[in-house]
Amino acid sequence: xxxxxxxxSLLRSRTLAEAIQEEVLRLIRNGALRTGEKLGEVEFAAKLxxxxxxxxxxxxxxxxxxxxxxxxxRGAVVRVISPAEADELYEVRAGLDAMAGxxxxxxxTTEQLEKLEMLxxxxxxxxxxxxxxxxxxxxVAFHDSxxxxxGNATLLRLYRRVINLTHLLRRxxxxxxxxxxASAAEHRAIVDxxxxxxxxxxxxxxRRHVHAGYARMQSGRRTAAGADDAAAxxxxxxxGV
Amino acid sequence: xxxxxxxxSLLRSRTLAEAIQEEVLRLIRNGALRTGEKLGEVEFAAKLxxxxxxxxxxxxxxxxxxxxxxxxxRGAVVRVISPAEADELYEVRAGLDAMAGxxxxxxxTTEQLEKLEMLxxxxxxxxxxxxxxxxxxxxVAFHDSxxxxxGNATLLRLYRRVINLTHLLRRxxxxxxxxxxASAAEHRAIVDxxxxxxxxxxxxxxRRHVHAGYARMQSGRRTAAGADDAAAxxxxxxxGV
DNA sequence: CTTGCGGGATTGTCTGACATCCTGTCAATC
DNA sequence: GATTGACAGGATGTCAGACAATCCCGCAAG
Numbered sequence: 001x002x003x004x005x006x007x008x009s010l011l012r013s014r015t016l017a018e019a020i021q022e023e024v025l026r027l028i029r030n031g032a033l034r035t036g037e038k039l040g041e042v043e044f045a046a047k048l049x050x051x052x053x054x055x056x057x058x059x060x061x062x063x064x065x066x067x068x069x070x071x072x073x074r075g076a077v078v079r080v081i082s083p084a085e086a087d088e089l090y091e092v093r094a095g096l097d098a099m100a101g102x103x104x105x106x107x108x109t110t111e112q113l114e115k116l117e118m119l120x121x122x123x124x125x126x127x128x129x130x131x132x133x134x135x136x137x138x139x140v141a142f143h144d145s146x147x148x149x150x151g152n153a154t155l156l157r158l159y160r161r162v163i164n165l166t167h168l169l170r171r172x173x174x175x176x177x178x179x180x181x182a183s184a185a186e187h188r189a190i191v192d193x194x195x196x197x198x199x200x201x202x203x204x205x206x207r208r209h210v211h212a213g214y215a216r217m218q219s220g221r222r223t224a225a226g227a228d229d230a231a232a233x234x235x236x237x238x239x240g241v
Numbered sequence: 242x243x244x245x246x247x248x249x250s251l252l253r254s255r256t257l258a259e260a261i262q263e264e265v266l267r268l269i270r271n272g273a274l275r276t277g278e279k280l281g282e283v284e285f286a287a288k289l290x291x292x293x294x295x296x297x298x299x300x301x302x303x304x305x306x307x308x309x310x311x312x313x314x315r316g317a318v319v320r321v322i323s324p325a326e327a328d329e330l331y332e333v334r335a336g337l338d339a340m341a342g343x344x345x346x347x348x349x350t351t352e353q354l355e356k357l358e359m360l361x362x363x364x365x366x367x368x369x370x371x372x373x374x375x376x377x378x379x380x381v382a383f384h385d386s387x388x389x390x391x392g393n394a395t396l397l398r399l400y401r402r403v404i405n406l407t408h409l410l411r412r413x414x415x416x417x418x419x420x421x422x423a424s425a426a427e428h429r430a431i432v433d434x435x436x437x438x439x440x441x442x443x444x445x446x447x448r449r450h451v452h453a454g455y456a457r458m459q460s461g462r463r464t465a466a467g468a469d470d471a472a473a474x475x476x477x478x479x480x481g482v
Numbered sequence: 483c484t485t486g487c488g489g490g491a492t493t494g495t496c497t498g499a500c501a502t503c504c505t506g507t508c509a510a511t512c
Numbered sequence: 513g514a515t516t517g518a519c520a521g522g523a524t525g526t527c528a529g530a531c532a533a534t535c536c537c538g539c540a541a542g
Contacts (some may be wrong), residue, residue, distance in 0.1 A: 015313050016495070017301060041524070051496045053294050056525090060258060060298045064305040066398075072256050073503045073524055088395035095340040095396075099333070154329035154406075155336075157307075158399055165395075256525070282493070292527045297494090314493055314534045 016050055017057035023048070024062055028078060029167045039068065039076045066165055081168045086214075089165055094210040096159045097143065100150040101202035105194050112149050116191050119145060123187055127180040135180075142187065146194075146206075171217070179216050186212060257291055258298035264289070265303055269319060270408050280309065280317045307406055322409045327455075330406055335451035337400045338384065341391040342443035346435050353390050357432050360386060364428055368421040376421075383428065387435075387447075412458070420457050427453060 027033040045055045063070040069079045081089065104112075119142045126135040140163070147159045186209040193205040268274040286296045304311040310320045322330065345353075360383045367376040381404070388400045427450040434446040 013313065015311075015493095040522095042522095052524090053297075053497095054495065056294075057298055057301045061301045061305040064302040070256075072254060075504095075524065085395060088393045091344075091393060092340070092395050092399060095336065099336040103332075152329045152332060154326060154403075155333050158333060158403075162395075162399075258525090281491095283491095293493095294528095295526065316493065316535095 016054045017061065020048060020050065020055065020058035021061050024058065025067065025164065025167075028067060033078050035078050035168055035170065036080045037078045039078070041075070065161060067168065079165075079168055081165070086169055089162060089169075090210060090214040093159075093162050093166065094207045096155065096162060097147070097206040097210050098203035099155060100147040100152075100159065101190070101194065101206035102199040103150040103152060103155075104146060105197050105199045105202035107151070108149065108194050108197065113191070113195055115145065116142070116194070120184075120187050120191055124184050127177075127184045130177060130180065139183075146190070169217075182216070183209075183213065257295045258302065261289060261291065261296065261299035262302050265299065266308065266405065266408075269308060274319050276319050276409055276411070277321045278319045280319070282316070306402060308409065320406075320409055322406070327410055330403060330410075331451060331455040334400075334403050334407065335448045337396065337403060338388070338447040338451050339444035340396060341388040341393075341400065342431070342435065342447035343440040344391040344393060344396075345387060346438050346440045346443035348392070349390065349435050349438065354432070354436055356386065357383070357435070361428050361432055365425050368418075368425045371418060371421065380424075387431070410458075423457065424450075424454065 024033065024039075033039070039059065041052050041055050041059070045052045048055070059068055059070065059076045062068040063076065067079055068076045070076050119138060122138050123135065123142060126132075126138060144160070144163070147156050150156070186205070190202070190205045190209060193201040196202070265274065265280075274280075280300065282293050282296050282300070286293050289296070300309055300311065300317045303309040304317065308320055309317045311317050360379060363379050364376065364383060367373075367379060385401070385404070388397050391397070427446070431443070431446045431450060434442040437443070
């Protein structure tokens with residue numbers, strides 16, 4: 001974790017606790033920290049080269065954001081999300097995405113449509129070459145862009161919070177070209193609906209995509225059950241939502 | 242063994258920082274802390290009888306929750322919400338309420354309907370007697386109950402976060418019986434729509450109510466502009482949303 | 483009026499300390 | 513053998529104090 005320190009000393013505009021907060025989020029996102037894992041204060045402080053007080057500030061913020069579970073006298077663990085909570089999470093996410101779609105559709109500009117088309121082109125490229133590793137960040141950017149374009153910063157904040165929580169779910173990639181194609185088609189449908197400028201159509205396209213993606217993720221996990229080895233753990237990919 | 246546990250369990254399960262967090266929220270809610278007010282660490286630590294470290298943990302969590310704005314080397318201030326952000330906030334709230342309504346309508350039980358009817362009866366009582374002080378908490382309870390009944394804990398968490406943010410807005414009460422009546426009618430419409438068990442109708446009733454309530458709040462503030470004296474500051478009431 | 487310059491106040495961060503609580507172990511007991 | 517009790521070790525909750533970096537404000541100079 002030496003690279004963190006060099007980065008920290010360079011970023012004077014951020015507080016140490018904030019930097020650590022982001023670092024933990026990064027560690028969760030890329031799978032270095034896994035669900036249920038315990039984060040000892042002294043251990044973490046030593047590893048990151050900061051004091052316990054700073055670590056505790058970061059942990060408390062992460063607890064408030066829902067990424068960590070803090071229990072008194074028992075420390076912090078990476079939050080465990082039950083299947084039921086995952087359902088809830090994706091239902092809420094579908095609702096937020098639908099909101100963004102409904103808001104954006106009537107106001108979307110041609111530049112924004114072009115940007116989405118560009119992202120979509122990248123997505124279909126990755127899909128056709130089955131490059132799952134490249135697909136994931138593009139997919140995240142695609143959805144984040146739509147919500148950001150909706151022009152409601154409060155909505156964007158909530159959306160990103162929910163997205164961060166979804167990173168706590170063990171992500172499974174779809175190896176089959178079929179799922180790739182379905183995901184790509186849904187993305188296409190979203191952009192088309194936005195181009196129509198019809199709020200309801202855009203909202204529905206978004207909602208359908210999230211639900212379908214979640215369903216793909218669940219079926220993917222179901223088929224991948226048992227093959228839960230180290231390779232699967234380092235595989236950090238989304239379900240094509 | 243119950244009596245002892247009541248006090249002990251509170252201290253055992255709650256950390257000092259968490260208690261302070263709630264205390265600050267309470268102070269914001271009842272108007273003791275006003276928007277834009279600065280919270281000095283040492284001052285607050287002395288006032289609450291805790292150390293700076295604990296205060297900083299609480300402040301960081303509150304910053305993450307959006308109630309405080311933390312700027313490096315500049316301290317914490319109660320977040321200031323611009324009119325544009327207020328618009329965003331209520332739009333998001335309308336969306337969340339609509340989600341809850343849509344989810345609850347098909348599954349609502351008769352007991353739940355009865356509870357809502359009871360809350361509604363209390364609301365109309367307060368409305369007819371123009372008891373604004375009693376109206377506010379009932380109103381909050383009414384809406385919170387609906388979202389809680391929706392059975393999506395994640396949604397409820399997000400909803401409460403948004404509601405907490407709305408507490409940062411200077412609330413203005415409607416003195417006129419007209420607004421009272423409108424609010425009561427909308428609540429009636431919500432319960433009726435839920436009783437229908439039609440998701441779309443319930444969602445629309447919720448959404449309309451939030452938007453109408455926000456409009457009432459804005460018009461109330463507009464007419465109350467200028468009469469912005471101490472009495473108005475201590476008046477902690479909602480806009481009948 | 484603007485600019486530049488202290489100096490006090492506040493924040494960021496660390497160290498060290500101590501009481502309390504949790505956890506795992508091991509022996510005593512039933 | 514399972515349950516209980518006691519105990520040591522480690523982790524957390526909270527505090528006090530320290531110090532550098534930074535901000536803020538007033539005042540003098542231009």
